[in-house]
Amino acid sequence: MDVKQLVEQAIKARESAYVPYSNFKVGAVLLTDEDEVVEGCNIENASYGLTNCAERTAIFKAVSQGQKNFKAIAVVGDTEGPISPCGACRQVMAEFCAPETKVILANLKGNVVETSIEELLPGFFSSKDLNK
Ligand SMILES: O=c1ccn([C@H]2C[C@H](O)[C@@H](CO)O2)c(=O)[nH]1
Numbered sequence: 163m164d165v166k167q168l169v170e171q172a173i174k175a176r177e178s179a180y181v182p183y184s185n186f187k188v189g190a191v192l193l194t195d196e197d198e199v200v201e202g203c204n205i206e207n208a209s210y211g212l213t214n215c216a217e218r219t220a221i222f223k224a225v226s227q228g229q230k231n232f233k234a235i236a237v238v239g240d241t242e243g244p245i246s247p248c249g250a251c252r253q254v255m256a257e258f259c260a261p262e263t264k265v266i267l268a269n270l271k272g273n274v275v276e277t278s279i280e281e282l283l284p285g286f287f288s289s290k291d292l293n294k
């Protein structure tokens with residue numbers, strides 16, 4: 163897996179961001195188990211709270227295409243350090259990222275960190291917790 167290339171693809175995906183309110187573009191890409199890349203960007207709304215972050219756009223796109231197993235997710239924004247996904251995205255990532263899925267967080271200055279969902283959201287709520 164080429165981390166640098168995934169970050170570059172996320173920077174490209176970022177260009178599609180619809181951000182008339184924050185003017186803060188974010189791009190994300192998923193690398194599926196079949197080595198397909200699925201892009202996402204943040205999509206804002208005049209009703210601000212309906213905004214969909216780049217990470218969730220990419221995940222929802224991939225799942226709607228029948229792909230829900232991922233080797234990696236990369237997220238990029240114009241942040242001081244590597245971007246830090248919001249809580250909602252962390253929980254959605256937890257649903258679809260395996261413990262070994264690489265979570266790559268970056269900014270436009272070349273700062274990159276590789277982490278995992280367990281590190282981003284320790285003890286996340288999961289279907290394993292449901293007594294059925
Ligand atoms: O990891 C992040 C952090 C923020 N945003 C978006 C939401 C909103 O459109 C803008 C400012 O918060 O950035 C993302 O897409 N991903």
Ligand SMILES: [Zn+2]
Binds near residue numbers: 248249
């Ligand atoms: Zn988010």
